[in-house]
Amino acid sequence: MSRAVVFAYHNVGVRCLNVLLAQGVKVALVVTHRDNPNETIWFDSVQQLAEWHGVPVITPENPNVPEVVEQIRALQPDFLFSFYYREMLKAPLLAIPGRGALNMHGSLLPKYRGRVPVNWAIIHGETETGATLHYMTEKPDNGDIVAQQAVPILPDDTAFAVFQKVTVAAEMALHGALPALLAGTAPRTPQDLSQGGYFGGRHPQDGEIDWAQPARRIHNLVRAVAPPYPGATTRLMGRPMRILQTLVDNEQEMTNPGFYVRNGKAYASCRTGRLRVLRFELDGSEMTAQDFAERFGTEEFEFNR
Known part of the structure; x- marks a missing residue:
């Protein structure tokens, strides 16, 4: 049985953690965020889902501090997964898993790398977006692609409506790719970074x-x-x-x-x-x-x- 440590938050985090549990991955630890009291919390709780399934949870302010890195290293995970976790994982964490560290991003990479990709796609009038499962590197959203799932953006769709579609797309992409990933036969397609750009957060x-x-x-x-x-x-x-x-x-x-x-x-x-x-x-x-x-x-x- 493959072991994983999961960094997750938001609805994508909930749905993708559910996929791992449903397909028999041993989730040794979930790393998530404390909800910000100044933020409107309209999404589901990763911490609650993990606790329902008896998975240990930690909520560090910075996941890259030595004590957290050592706690995760001691678990000897095969994989790290990041599902809408808001902090970048640095090299010491990425080096831990024996079979790789993977992230789920809310766009069709290499387009809309970086923050709030759904919002940026709508602002630019895109008619399609989706979710991409890719290997993590120290640079955000530029690792090899394992799987993608596209969804349409209709002319009057709001970001909330599109995000709901992207959440389902993320679940579908992970669910479809996970058996091959666990078997060691999943594809790795390098990104052509010239075909997309990086976008920052919005205020x-x-x-x-x-x-x-x-x-x-x-x-x-x-x-x-x-x-x-x-x-x-x-x-x-x-x-x-x-x-x-x-x-x-x-x-x-x-x-x-x-x-x-x-x-x-x-x-x-x-x-x-x-x-x-x-x-x-x-x-x-x-x-x-x-x-x-x-x-x-x-x-x-x-x-x-």
């Missing part, structure tokens, strides 16, 4: 809308940062506003950016094109198009930065 301020952008690009931003992410932000009548869900209504018309309600529907004019605004918040409170019209009327209001 709430990155969701500020530039209304000079075309409607489609703004729509992509809105759906990439829609809840449970921080949302796309702007200001209207000097008040903070979050645009939570949109549809592209027009991509050609040249207008001055503004917000208005017509016939019970809310719209946002961009420099090029127009969006139908399905959900929005003003001053921290979600309201309907009818609510807005009753309170402010149906004239068009300019967005202000």
Whole structure:
């Protein structure tokens, strides 16, 4: 029976840990994160799953400190797996497993290496993404590929919807590749790193809308940062506003950016094109198009930065 130490967090961590357990891998230890009280926890708990199955769990701030490295080395694992674990594993850890250290990444590598790949793929208007199981090296997301599973990105999919698809894709990729991996017959395909790029993390301020952008690009931003992410932000009548869900209504018309309600529907004019605004918040409170019209009327209001 193969032994593994698993570094995991989030829904991908839960689903992939389940795959290992279902296929008879001896999980000697799970390394995960303590939930951040300042973060909206909308995903399942790796720690809870491990505890249900009697697997020991640790939650170090830094997994690369000598005492954690020695604890893992003493377990003599055949494999290390990283499933949406948020810290990079350094060379001393990667050298421990006899049969390799593998990571599950939420894109079709070599595209969208690095942080929050689902959000970046939507921002750039991609129509497809997926999950990639690959060997880890000291550089992030550039090791040999073992398996990939693609999923579509539909024009109005939010990051949350796509992440749910990628979670299933990760489960499918691992489930399909694991028997060959355990048997020592899994393929290893080097990445052509010239075919993709590295992207960093995103912050709430990155969701500020530039209304000079075309409607489609703004729509992509809105759906990439829609809840449970921080949302796309702007200001209207000097008040903070979050645009939570949109549809592209027009991509050609040249207008001055503004917000208005017509016939019970809310719209946002961009420099090029127009969006139908399905959900929005003003001053921290979600309201309907009818609510807005009753309170402010149906004239068009300019967005202000």
